[in-house]
Amino acid sequence: MVNYGGDEVSALVLDIGTSSVRAGYAGDDTPKAIIPTSYGYIAPSPDADVQMGEALDNQGAEQRQKAQLYLGHSGPSLWRANMEITNPMAEGLIQDFNVTSRLVRHAFEDAMRCTPSEHPVLVTEPAWNTPANRERMAEIMFEEFQVPAFYIANTGVLNTFAAGKGSALVIDVGQTMTSVIPVVDGFVLRKGLAYSPLPKLVYAHARHLLTTTSQTRQAIDLSPHQLIANKLPVEPNAPPQYTLREDRLAGTTQTWRTWAEDREVEEWVQNVAGVLDQGWNDQVAASRSPKQYEFPSGYNTWFGGERFAVGEYFFWHPPHLVNTNQNLPKTIPALIGESLRACEPELRQVLMGNVVLTGGGSLYAGFADRLANEMSRGFPHVKIHAPGNPIERRYGGWLGGSILASLGTFHQLWISKEEWQEHGPAIVGQRCK
Amino acid sequence: MAASAADVRSALSIPTPVAGPSQLKKHPSQSSRKPEGISRELYSLIGPSAPSLAAQLAKPRLKQKPNLGGGGKVKWEWRKFKNQARTDSLELSHWVKASTDADTEYAFAKYNLQPPIYSWSEDEYTRLLQGMSTTDAFSENLTWYVIHDRYEFKGGPSRELEDLKDRYYSICRKLVRNRPWHADDASKNQLMASFNFDKEREQVRKKYIANLESRTPEQVQEEEALYLEIKRLEQNERKFKKDREELLRTLAGVDSGLPDIVEDEATFFTIDPKLQKKKSRGFDAESSLLPSIKRAPVVKDPADDAKHCIIRTELSATTPATKAAHTPAFMRSFKLPYPKAAIAPRVTQVLTELGISPSRLVMPTRDNCQRLETLMDEATTLIELKKAVDKSIQDIEVLKARLDIRGNELEETVQTQNLDGDMDMEERGTIEPEGEDGRAQSVVSTRSARSRRQSRRSLSVSSVDTTAASSARPPIKRQKRV
Numbered sequence: 001m002v003n004y005g006g007d008e009v010s011a012l013v014l015d016i017g018t019s020s021v022r023a024g025y026a027g028d029d030t031p032k033a034i035i036p037t038s039y040g041y042i043a044p045s046p047d048a049d050v051q052m053g054e055a056l057d058n059q060g061a062e063q064r065q066k067a068q069l070y071l072g073h074s075g076p077s078l079w080r081a082n083m084e085i086t087n088p089m090a091e092g093l094i095q096d097f098n099v100t101s102r103l104v105r106h107a108f109e110d111a112m113r114c115t116p117s118e119h120p121v122l123v124t125e126p127a128w129n130t131p132a133n134r135e136r137m138a139e140i141m142f143e144e145f146q147v148p149a150f151y152i153a154n155t156g157v158l159n160t161f162a163a164g165k166g167s168a169l170v171i172d173v174g175q176t177m178t179s180v181i182p183v184v185d186g187f188v189l190r191k192g193l194a195y196s197p198l199p200k201l202v203y204a205h206a207r208h209l210l211t212t213t214s215q216t217r218q219a220i221d222l223s224p225h226q227l228i229a230n231k232l233p234v235e236p237n238a239p240p241q242y243t244l245r246e247d248r249l250a251g252t253t254q255t256w257r258t259w260a261e262d263r264e265v266e267e268w269v270q271n272v273a274g275v276l277d278q279g280w281n282d283q284v285a286a287s288r289s290p291k292q293y294e295f296p297s298g299y300n301t302w303f304g305g306e307r308f309a310v311g312e313y314f315f316w317h318p319p320h321l322v323n324t325n326q327n328l329p330k331t332i333p334a335l336i337g338e339s340l341r342a343c344e345p346e347l348r349q350v351l352m353g354n355v356v357l358t359g360g361g362s363l364y365a366g367f368a369d370r371l372a373n374e375m376s377r378g379f380p381h382v383k384i385h386a387p388g389n390p391i392e393r394r395y396g397g398w399l400g401g402s403i404l405a406s407l408g409t410f411h412q413l414w415i416s417k418e419e420w421q422e423h424g425p426a427i428v429g430q431r432c433k
Numbered sequence: 434m435a436a437s438a439a440d441v442r443s444a445l446s447i448p449t450p451v452a453g454p455s456q457l458k459k460h461p462s463q464s465s466r467k468p469e470g471i472s473r474e475l476y477s478l479i480g481p482s483a484p485s486l487a488a489q490l491a492k493p494r495l496k497q498k499p500n501l502g503g504g505g506k507v508k509w510e511w512r513k514f515k516n517q518a519r520t521d522s523l524e525l526s527h528w529v530k531a532s533t534d535a536d537t538e539y540a541f542a543k544y545n546l547q548p549p550i551y552s553w554s555e556d557e558y559t560r561l562l563q564g565m566s567t568t569d570a571f572s573e574n575l576t577w578y579v580i581h582d583r584y585e586f587k588g589g590p591s592r593e594l595e596d597l598k599d600r601y602y603s604i605c606r607k608l609v610r611n612r613p614w615h616a617d618d619a620s621k622n623q624l625m626a627s628f629n630f631d632k633e634r635e636q637v638r639k640k641y642i643a644n645l646e647s648r649t650p651e652q653v654q655e656e657e658a659l660y661l662e663i664k665r666l667e668q669n670e671r672k673f674k675k676d677r678e679e680l681l682r683t684l685a686g687v688d689s690g691l692p693d694i695v696e697d698e699a700t701f702f703t704i705d706p707k708l709q710k711k712k713s714r715g716f717d718a719e720s721s722l723l724p725s726i727k728r729a730p731v732v733k734d735p736a737d738d739a740k741h742c743i744i745r746t747e748l749s750a751t752t753p754a755t756k757a758a759h760t761p762a763f764m765r766s767f768k769l770p771y772p773k774a775a776i777a778p779r780v781t782q783v784l785t786e787l788g789i790s791p792s793r794l795v796m797p798t799r800d801n802c803q804r805l806e807t808l809m810d811e812a813t814t815l816i817e818l819k820k821a822v823d824k825s826i827q828d829i830e831v832l833k834a835r836l837d838i839r840g841n842e843l844e845e846t847v848q849t850q851n852l853d854g855d856m857d858m859e860e861r862g863t864i865e866p867e868g869e870d871g872r873a874q875s876v877v878s879t880r881s882a883r884s885r886r887q888s889r890r891s892l893s894v895s896s897v898d899t900t901a902a903s904s905a906r907p908p909i910k911r912q913k914r915v
Binding site for chain 2: 007010185344377409411419422
């Protein structure tokens with residue numbers, strides 16, 4: 001038992017990301033519950049709409065609290081008349097704590113069917129989380145869920161632990177944020193932290209690519225299957241033959257439609273998109289074998305070079321885009337450069353020898369190879385740890401938390417309820433560095 | 434398709450045997466118990482007449498299963514525990530064996546180690562540390578990179594990692610020096626030494642690392658190429674040196690007696706910056722790297738030569754001063770003339786009789802070499818002379834013998850005048866007197882020539898003493914046949 005240093009106290013690990021909330025028991029290798037972070041709600045009464053005016057924002061939050069929320073797997077993905085979809089996260093940080101606590105309760109009680117007041121809970125946070133945010137999270141856990149002990153750990157550090165390392169340069173590509181986090185001896189070097197909302201740009205580009213008519217094909221209708229009454233099989237690249245569900249169109253909100261279409265884009269990206277490992281080259285892109293993909297409308301075609309154009313945005317921005325857009329999110333090589341410049345020169349070689357690639361956004365075919373090529377241009381000895389198992393890659397932060405919270409030596413670090421009551425929120429900043 | 438015994442019987446119309454006598458016999462044997470330790474198949478073959486061997490046939494046994502303690506069920510229970518590394522009363526629960534003592538200390542509490550951190554009292558601060566712009570914001574643990582990362586002192590100057598380290602270690606040194614020390618001085622000095630920190634050196638080192646990293650790929654490539662070139666040159670030099678030594682060793686025997694040739698390693702290992710800079714500007718690397726091979730022009734001074742026993746061998750003026758005409762350095766003893774291969778063994782023999790080994794001179798000075806040369810020349814002459822003498826003696830003997838024969842023949846001819854007509858040419862030739870007819874004469878001449886040649890050959894082969902006898906024999910033999 002002491003051999004591997006583990007001592008399981010049936011702690012819960014909670015990892016809240018933009019795309020999903022992961023919850024499970026410490027010591028497991030996969031989270032027990034993975035539920036979407038986006039949720040649906042229906043505004044309570046039509047008369048509230050009348051009052052909506054200048055105080056829309058304040059009321060919006062209030063309304064959402066009163067409203068019926070639709071969470072989990074049968075939440076946003078089920079079509080409901082007038083259901084709006086929203087996400088409590090913004091730039092990787094929790095904005096709406098009320099809904100977050102609902103989501104967490106759903107994950108713990110409905111999905112995992114456990115009582116949070118019986119388990120210590122380890123929560124993850126992004127490296128750029130604010131002190132106020134983590135204190136709020138601690139407050140929710142202690143006051144609302146009555147947990148006996150709480151700890152909040154950084155996803156960068158947890159990813160480092162999940163890779164079995166103490167020091168690493170973590171490159172985390174999520175759904176909305178890409179971050180480069182230098183970790184030394186289990187601590188994040190805050191000065192070396194670099195992040196940008198790069199994946200947003202990539203998805204926007206993918207969506208743009210699909211919904212515009214190109215030389216080889218027409219614009220694609222991204223209508224989700226919830227809105228399609230029937231369809232007929234068609235030849236590749238032939239116009240789709242389908243009918244929309246007219247009865248639902250009226251009740252479909254704009255946010256739901258956007259959310260559903262984004263999911264179609266995401267699905268397409270996950271199935272088809274890739275990255276050229278040696279940098280962009282039209283000939284190489286054309287020479288790669290095309291992949292077929294069918295959309296809910298029944299439209300299907302072979303995607304050749306354009307499937308590689310999507311991932312290219314992670315590494316390089318075309319000049320016309322740079323010229324027209326000043327606030328373009330930084331590319332991954334730029335983020336790495338920025339991060340390393342802020343680190344001690346002695347540390348750079350250590351970090352480059354321990355690069356950890358993580359996050360579901362990094363699952364493009366060829367992503368790790370491309371990253372290795374980009375990095376080895378500036379540094380001779382780059383070693384990238386990129387788990388091949390998609391679960392490990394996507395939920396690296398959760399996995400690290402699962403490892404950390406099941407270690408015997410870790411149990412002295414929990415913030416107990418007693419300490420919380422004695423010291424108040426300040427204890428969070430003191431204990432969780 | 435295999436035909437059973439029953440099929441064969443029916444085909445041959447043999448009645449199926451009803452319980453024959455043989456089977457009757459079988460019954461009692463089957464009923465008898467199969468002894469232990471003998472396989473069923475074997476028993477059915479050899480029957481109850483089990484040999485005494487069977488007693489030794491033990492049944493094969495599997496290895497005994499390891500006894501993993503207890504053997505029974507282990508009871509585990511979900512039990513609350515207190516972690517001694519914690520200061521509060523938090524009780525977490527985990528699964529433990531029910532047999533373990535509930536009061537034992539938590540197994541992981543012992544890993545809670547605190548690094549020794551120096552702190553100071555108000556008094557010490559005012560006495561020792563004031564004026565050092567000290568803050569006590571940093572002294573929590575010694576992960577310096579993290580400390581530097583988190584160091585944010587509002588209103589204070591921004592500090593480099595080295596500043597922080599220097600400050601901390603200097604304060605520690607000061608505190609150790611001024612606090613009452615209870616142990617011996619050695620341990621105090623040791624502690625002081627562990628707090629040594631050379632800020633300047635660290636900064637230089639850091640700068641150097643930064644420089645190393647800021648090289649462009651071209652620079653890195655060039656440096657690598659230069660490094661490879663140096664390695665190659667070094668290897669060449671080493672190979673050359675090895676060859677040279679080996680050559681000397683083979684030339685001069687086991688021990689050349691010469692000191693090892695010191696190669697100019699310095700030129701290869703100390704890469705002086707000037708040289709490198711020159712090269713990086715694109716100068717020819719070869720010309721600058723190769724050590725100067727050209728020596729100073731040789732000054733020929735006869736007095737000096739005599740003093741140092743230098744003997745110069747002048748090249749003839751006609752020899753062109755090309756590389757092919759160049760005579761490499763050689764050992765004098767190697768230029769001793771060899772006697773002709775034909776007489777070499779005899780020269781050696783002569784020299785051995787004199788007690789001189791011609792193959793190796795103990796002291797091959799110029800004089801000795803010359804002496805040996807003359808000696809060998811004289812030995813050769815001696816042997817040649819002796820050979821000539823031997824040959825003359827032999828010729829005389831042959832002629833004498835022939836004269837005798839002729840005298841006898843003359844008498845015989847007188848006695849037997851008439852000769853057989855079918856006498857063969859050769860015999861006639863030898864017997865008939867000279868000048869009888871042209872043909873016979875020619876035969877004789879060839880004959881004599883051959884015999885002469887033969888005698889010479891034998892001379893060369895056999896030893897000096899035996900030549901006369903052996904060379905004299907064949908003509909005699911021939912004559913006997915007559």
